[in-house]
């Protein structure tokens with residue numbers, strides 16, 4: 474697996490829509506303004522860029538985020554920006570804070586072709602095209618027409634193809650996807666995966682050969698906000714205490730420690746920040762300035778929990 478200098482990329486899920494799955498305490502109850510949201514999202518992109526971030530992850534399912542990146546990146550006349558997008562989810566909440574349904578998943582050839590019509594506008598910055606939340610259940614990894622279409626897009630536009638994975642069986646999904654090939658060439662070279670202090674199941678797959686030469690992009694490094702002390706999760710007191718001690722030791726926030734743990738404990742291409750505002754982004758980016766000592770990494774490795782429990786809890790998180 475190769476790596477790049479700045480180890481933090483920016484995920485745009487939280488700047489693309491007013492509600493997102495997390496445990497945050499932001500007050501989203503004020504009236505939603507599309508124009509203000511676009512302005513604030515652009516400010517986060519600009520700040521990330523000023524601080525050296527060059528990898529931006531988005532998806533049609535993230536509300537306005539993909540269009541925001543089309544507009545923002547096309548104004549940047551330089552070649553170091555990489556945009557990764559996905560296909561497979563449609564945003565349906567219409568920016569309503571009262572929305573009940575937020576997205577619809579559809580892993581069909583028609584959806585791929587439809588969403589590609591927008592994503593193609595991200596060229597020439599578009600580097601990576603991913604199946605959004607590939608699972609065994611949707612059959613997408615067995616659908617020859619889809620795999621052939623992806624291979625065609627990869628060849629025509631020099632894209633890196635990938636999948637994002639979610640759920641307790643992500644290692645099984647990655648193992649299957651990493652072996653898929655079209656015309657004798659392995660199709661997927663990048664895997665966007667969940668890894669954090671709690672769910673470290675990814676460790677089992679990086680120890681074998683399945684991902685040799687592939688890029689790992691880490692998402693949900695802050696466990697959707699569950700790494701921060703919260704009375705609702707008192708069973709994580711040991712994690713809070715350890716992150717807090719390390720935060721004092723390294724003179725950065727607990728978020729930067731949790732992100733740095735992902736950078737230092739597993740070989741990845743980069744780790745995504747999911748910050749929705751400038752203050753959190755600056756705090757997250759401090760992870761670029763430190764390196765954890767071996768003993769500290771090991772002490773965090775000991776805090777992992779059963780992925781089944783992790784995903785059970787994750788499923789119960791609200792859209793905030």
Ligand SMILES: NC(=O)c1ccc[n+]([C@@H]2O[C@H](COP(=O)([O-])OP(=O)(O)OC[C@H]3O[C@@H](n4cnc5c(N)ncnc54)[C@H](OP(=O)(O)O)[C@@H]3O)[C@@H](O)[C@H]2O)c1
Pocket residue numbers: 483484485486487495496497499530531605606637638639665691692693694695696697698701726728745746747748749750752753754756757
């Ligand atoms: N493919 C998929 O299926 C999938 C799924 C999930 C995520 N992703 C990608 O991965 C990216 C990151 O994932 P994520 O956002 O779910 O995960 P995350 O980084 O684990 O969690 C982000 C949460 O942490 C909070 N946070 C960050 N910094 C903070 C700080 N300094 N103090 C307090 N709270 C802080 C954020 O709050 P604020 O919002 O207030 O900043 C947000 O609630 C997404 O943007 C997306 O690109 C992909």
